[in-house]
Amino acid sequence: KQEVTQIPAALSVPEGENLVLNCSFTDSAIYNLQWFRQDPGKGLTSLLLIQSSQREQTSGRLNASLDKSSGRSTLYIAASQPGDSATYLCAVSPNTGGFKTIFGAGTRLFVKA
């Protein structure tokens, strides 16, 4: 059974700092991994999707990496801003056996002005 773990659970940083969020998964047979952002009281917005054959994806100040063999992904946020404050979730989709997309519990990020 796939399990997704995110560390840390919460993070508070001063504005301008670079930071890394971690995601690990127990079953490396994944098809893709997605990083989402969720603002309080809102739905989830997809940030980056990495296919299992890829090592990383970049969008603006965000860079997500994937090491499938070790079951790890990181989300790197450069030059953090107060507007980046949100909960970040990673989710993995299986390679076989169905389409279950399983989520981690998320990392709650607060960027102080």
Next chain:
Amino acid sequence: DARVTQTPRHKVTEMGQEVTMRCQPILGHNTVFWYRQTMMQGLELLAYFRNRAPLDDSGMPKDRFSAEMPDATLATLKIQPSEPRDSAVYFCASGWTRDGSSGFQSGANVLTFGAGSRLTVL
């Protein structure tokens, strides 16, 4: 801008009442997911459909929850009777998935979420 539409956005009801939540997936998406989010459990997968067929509803309490997809533009999640422990935000998400040579595979499309239905059962 294509989006997943969920109704109602908020629902307050009394224990024992029936609750129906609706979802309109993005046109062209063939896979629909229902998730429940609580502070304690995070995002839990309740059920999902592919090409309108239910594939897995093992995450749902079978005695009171039911999920259906009467047509490609509508997915429903029903709770009858509702209980206070059902209070949560229910999210619908849709995406496109394809069959792979080794069986079902997850598709390349990004999963798109609706804004959620916040349910409070008193």
